[in-house]
Amino acid sequence: MVTRLSIHALAQGQGQGKGYQKKEQGPGKQAHKDHGNKGQSQDQPRERGRDKEKTVAPDDNMQAGKGDEKRNLKAVERNYRGKDDVRKVIGRDDRVFVWNRENFKNRNSIRNEGKVTVCHKLGRNEEPPVTLSISRNALQAHLDHGDAQGSCPEYRGDRSVSDVFIRRRNDYYNTIFGAREQVVYSQSILDYALERLTGARAQLVTLQTINAPANEIERKQAVVLELEENVSLLEAALAAAAGLLAAKLVD
Amino acid sequence: MKRMIPILALCMLGACTESTSNKEKQEIEVMDSTEKAVKRTVDDLEDQTEKVERSLEKLEKEFEDTTD
Numbered sequence A: 001m002v003t004r005l006s007i008h009a010l011a012q013g014q015g016q017g018k019g020y021q022k023k024e025q026g027p028g029k030q031a032h033k034d035h036g037n038k039g040q041s042q043d044q045p046r047e048r049g050r051d052k053e054k055t056v057a058p059d060d061n062m063q064a065g066k067g068d069e070k071r072n073l074k075a076v077e078r079n080y081r082g083k084d085d086v087r088k089v090i091g092r093d094d095r096v097f098v099w100n101r102e103n104f105k106n107r108n109s110i111r112n113e114g115k116v117t118v119c120h121k122l123g124r125n126e127e128p129p130v131t132l133s134i135s136r137n138a139l140q141a142h143l144d145h146g147d148a149q150g151s152c153p154e155y156r157g158d159r160s161v162s163d164v165f166i167r168r169r170n171d172y173y174n175t176i177f178g179a180r181e182q183v184v185y186s187q188s189i190l191d192y193a194l195e196r197l198t199g200a201r202a203q204l205v206t207l208q209t210i211n212a213p214a215n216e217i218e219r220k221q222a223v224v225l226e227l228e229e230n231v232s233l234l235e236a237a238l239a240a241a242a243g244l245l246a247a248k249l250v251d
Numbered sequence B: 001m002k003r004m005i006p007i008l009a010l011c012m013l014g015a016c017t018e019s020t021s022n023k024e025k026q027e028i029e030v031m032d033s034t035e036k037a038v039k040r041t042v043d044d045l046e047d048q049t050e051k052v053e054r055s056l057e058k059l060e061k062e063f064e065d066t067t068d
Helices: A002-013 A027-034 A050-054 A058-064 A068-077 A083-090 A101-105 A107-111 A136-144 A163-209 A214-248 B004-062
Strands: A020-022 A095-097 A115-120 A130-135
Touching: A083 A163, A083 A214, A095 A107, A095 A163, A101 A107, A101 B004, A115 A136, A130 A136, A130 A163, A136 A163, A163 A214, A163 B004, A214 B004
Parallel strands: none
Antiparallel strands: A020 A095, A115 A130
């Protein structure tokens, strides 16, 4: 079966030995940026509505399994309310979790790789920077942003600030960036769930075609349905969190 | 008049410190309320993510040898 082969190929090609991998900087990312442009090429999928996503034809499954880029684009192309805010919040993270059946089992240890301290500068230069304790997975994105590893030195800028205020502000930004890490993780779980749903739905179609026992089909359908419902609720929760964070994150 | 200058300077310094601390107070209030809202929203997100993870585990088990 095409689906079986393609998803297996994905599992082999991704996440071996690591729970995450560097996101493509090539055409995939460009297509992501150009997403929604009228002049996009044929290789770049158009936005699809949520209803269409739920009724997956066998051809769609084949498309989904063509490679990393296709899979990443597929995850991005699913349309849900608040998707733009999610993109805004996780946009500059160039290291995201990409799950497959193997590394998904070890997701907790992969996710909790440990914390590192960085001195995060805020967009407004006159503002004192903040000391953040971040996940090791997010370190590279912070370094790329111009942050330095380690705690911030004592602030000697123009603005007069008390120690109490500096401490409170550090706590506040730690909460905000901790929330951002949760959004990044939740989005990765959502992407994986969508990919697995696609495969499972195709399998159900096959089982129906070959007249598999009715109770087996019903049991599998119930599992798919439960995941579908939880995925919809996760999308709503992601949209709410990202909507709140998008306005609060200062680059 | 000369005696007045240090007094005026002190008053101005006091006003300045007070305005800084007021500004900080206001900013802290905003941070408090935002942080509360963020924590609540992220708790929901965490719960819902865990539900999807559990459903995914069931799916992995149910479609163990068939969708890979």
